[in-house]
Amino acid sequence: MSGLRRAETWEISDSEDETDDKPGLTRAHRRHGETPDADAESADTDNEDRGRKYEGRPPPPPRSAPSARRRRTREEVEAERRDARERREARKRQRTAKAREKEEKRQEQKRRREAAEHLNSLRPDNCLKCLTVWIDPAVLQHDGSDVLLGTLASLEWKFNIKSQRLPHSITWTRKPPPQGEDKIEPVKEEHVVVVLDLTEFMDMMMGVKKILETEDTEAGEESFFGSLMEYLNHNAEKMVTILVMTSQPNYWMEAWKGHPPYQTLRSQMGMDALDIEEVLVYLQFYQSVSLVFLDGWQEVTDHVRAVTKSLSKRPFRRLTERVELPFCVDGSWASGSRVERDGFGLSKVWSQQIQQLNRVSAAVASAITAAYPSPQLLLQAYRSAESEEARRSLLACLTVTGGGQERRVGPEISTRIYRCLTAQNPQLVLD
Missing domain, CATH: 1.10.287 (Helix Hairpins)
Structure with a gap:
């Protein structure tokens, strides 16, 4: 314990006395063996180096001791x-x-x-490439039928020779444009053309005559008319046209010149004019079969070509044509009239609106618009009338000038215009 006892007095050696004579010498300096002059010189040198290093810009701020990172709470996480x-x-x-x-x-x-x-694809030139003409072999048995095949080949139209359900017939099929990956079957057109010579046509006429006389539908089965009736019974939507062809040029023109159209048939079939007319009316009105009399294969070819072109134009025409209102009349003003911002042109529109009614001429419309320049004025006149009869006959006495004559609008047109402007039922028939 005596070794730990603190000394009460300091013993100063000779070396410490020597250092005490130097001014500014501290205990720390004496401990490390340094002098204040050396420290001052070193500090001056460091300051000069730092001044040269940061000359022209401020020295960086002193570094601070890194702060301890705060631990996040569970809610923050x-x-x-x-x-x-x-x-x-x-x-x-x-x-x-x-x-x-x-x-x-x-x-x-x-x-x-x-x-x-x-x-x-629906344009006529492209749609024509999708049509195929189907020809029954019986059609090509007639002399001169190569004209039809040569014309179709020269036009580069598709055609096939195949037996049809109706003998002596020519039909058409259309291949619709593909839609996705589904395979679409060709569509059969409803138009059917039958080519008969004069002999075959007279046999068909005799068969129709037997049916009309006996009222027995089985009486004409032996002729071509029996095959035609069976075909129409199973295909009621088909539109059949019979081309009655002769090999002699200008045959029908010479036969019909100065005579009724059935003169040649009457002389060769032994049927009077009334019977022939009855057969033709039965075919056209009761069976919806059209008859066309042609001279030679060139006219038959022209007819087939015209039907083919018409079928190629049908899809595009159906797609692009607009269904107009049934009561709108055709004319140069069908597209309407231009109305300016100042109201110029409204009177013309008012006149055209009246002309949309059936049997209302431009002169009648002019007379009405002259008396009542706007629909509002006419409606005010209707409201101010005393009775329903007075409203109906409000326009009847207006004078119409046209064609050098003067007449009245009349009660019929006056009543229709009144109904058109005041009726609440959109399905009301004005006439």
């Missing part, structure tokens, strides 16, 4: 995870919306492209 999850879901929804928008745009472009291709 959960909140950060929730925010990160919401951001991921928002980015996912955004990517999904962009992908859906891109897919919708692609589908819209695909639909437009398919619609354009479909419209292009």
Whole structure:
């Protein structure tokens, strides 16, 4: 314990006395063996080096000791995870919306492209390539039928020679444009052309005459008319046209010149004019069979070519034509009249509106618009009338000038115009 006793007095050695004479010498300096002059010189040197290093700009701020990181609570961690999850879901929804928008745009472009291709395929020149002419072999048994085949081949139209359900017939089929990967069968047109010579046609006329006399449908089965009736019973939508052909040029023109059209038939079949007319009326009105009398195969070929071109134009015409209102009349003003911002042109529109009614001429419309320049004025006149009869006959006494004569509008037109402007029933028939 005596070794730990603190010394009460300091013993100063000689070396310490020497250092005490130096001014500014501290205990720390004496401990490390340094002098104040050396420290001052070293500090001056460091300051000069630092001044040269940061000359022209401020020295950097002194570094502070790093602070201790605060530990996050469980609620903060959960909140950060929730925010990160919401951001991921928002980015996912955004990517999904962009992908859906891109897919919708692609589908819209695909639909437009398919619609354009479909419209292009329905044009007459392209639709003509989709038609095929089917010819029954019995048609080609007549002399001169090579004219028909040569014309179809020169036009580069598709045609096939195949037995048809109706003998001596020519039919058409159309191959619709493809839609996706589904295979579409050709569509059969309802038009049917039958080519008969004069002998075959007279046999058919005799068969029809037997049916009309005996009222027995089986009486004409032996003739071509029996095959025709069987075909029409199973294909009621078909439109049959019979081409009665002769090999002699200008045969029908010479036979009908100065005589009724049935003069040649009467002389060769032994039927009077009334019987022939009865047979023709029965074919056309009761069986919806049209008859065309032609001279030679060239006229038959021209008829087949005209029917083929007409069938090629039908799809595009059905697609592009507009269904007009049934009460609108045709004329140069069918597209309407231009109305300016100042109201110029309204009187012409008012006149055209009246002319849309049946049997209302431009002169009648002018007389009405002169008395009542606008529909509102006419409606006010209707409201101010005392009775229903007075409203109906309000326009009847107006004078119409046209063609050098003067007349009245009349009660019929006046009543129809009154109904048109005041009726509440859109299905009301004005006439």
